[in-house]
Amino acid sequence: MIDVLVMKGPKRDLSIVKGPKDKFSRRFTANLYTRVLSNGEKCDRDWLVYSKELDKVFCFSCKVFKRGIGRGQLMNKSFSDWAHIGERLREHETGTKHVNNMAIWYELRLRLNKNETIDKTPQNLIGKEKEHWKNVLKRIISIVKFLAKHRLAFRGSKEKLYQNSNGTIKTEIIKKIKQAKYFSVILDCTPDVSHQEQMSLIIRYVNISSNSVSIEESFLRFLNVNDTTGQGLFNVLQSELKNLDLNILNARGQGYDNGSNMK
Known part of the structure; x- marks a missing residue:
């Protein structure tokens, strides 16, 4: 000191x-x-x-x-x-x-x-230690920002979904999407360990909430899917966008996980 x-x-x-x-x-x-x-x-x-x-x-x-x-x-x-x-x-x-x-x-x-x-060597070590923990802090901040942007949990299975105060990040993402008005959807289906087909919903939009305008892709949630045809995926998407209070008429692009669904 x-x-x-x-x-x-x-x-x-x-x-x-x-x-x-x-x-x-x-x-x-x-x-x-x-x-x-x-x-x-x-x-x-x-x-x-x-x-x-x-x-x-x-x-x-x-x-x-x-x-x-x-x-x-x-x-x-x-x-x-x-x-x-x-x-x-x-x-x-x-x-x-x-x-x-x-x-x-x-x-x-x-x-x-x-x-x-006289304590030159300890001073150098202290300096290196300070620099190390600065870098650690930068990594922690980057991890938190990544998890927040993609709505991922800090503790995996211990996170309690659909409880009070769970969804603040989602609210902010929806606010940015509505501010941009137009958006694109990216859907990808993958079966989980129970062989239940799950579809990831990602929204691509122009973030104009800050001074620096940028194109962003935000993960919103996984959706259970029983019908993986193009019509089945569309029905799930339409229902989910309605739940998110997003107008499907403002969707300006679609991306799916295979050619038949795209067609």
Whole structure:
């Protein structure tokens, strides 16, 4: 976690120029980020962080690298005494512990950028592990999207069909088909283990539900078929399209699993 904080560094909301006023009408100002040296030069207090939620400031390097309880609120919790903020900042940035913490911060940041830390090998392994799990997550997302698009179950025989909340994906597919209006049907018959003829129903349509128009094919369901002739398949198809509230007159193409049925 320290390595991540060092690599990302403290983040400032540059849109915050002034904070809310306290009971003494004093408040945080962005001018506190700048330190004026004795020779008149100005430098950035890159360690100083202002929390909008807390309306307080704290020291990034001391928060990350301090050991034990240090002296001053900038090192421990945070500081919001705006009447004495200038004095406290000067006192803190010249303190020995702060200077040491700043040196540790800068050195570690440099070594991380050059990949020259003492734990270089573990860092490389951690990087490879992160990349591995990113790829795993991408595959999981792809699987979920595939199953959703084709209305396939996650757990096979354990899925309970025709129950409440089972059919959300189907509803979305039908909505897209109706939005496109015209569609094609693809039917394919295969006997299952009980020798019952089953016909898969796939609808091909133009998906215009998003900015990028695409042609999609969505599996809707398996249908039990007793008559595999062209007329028998048509009767089953006609009945199922009616159940899906799809108008068969909008069908603009048909595809079947053999030439005789096509004829």
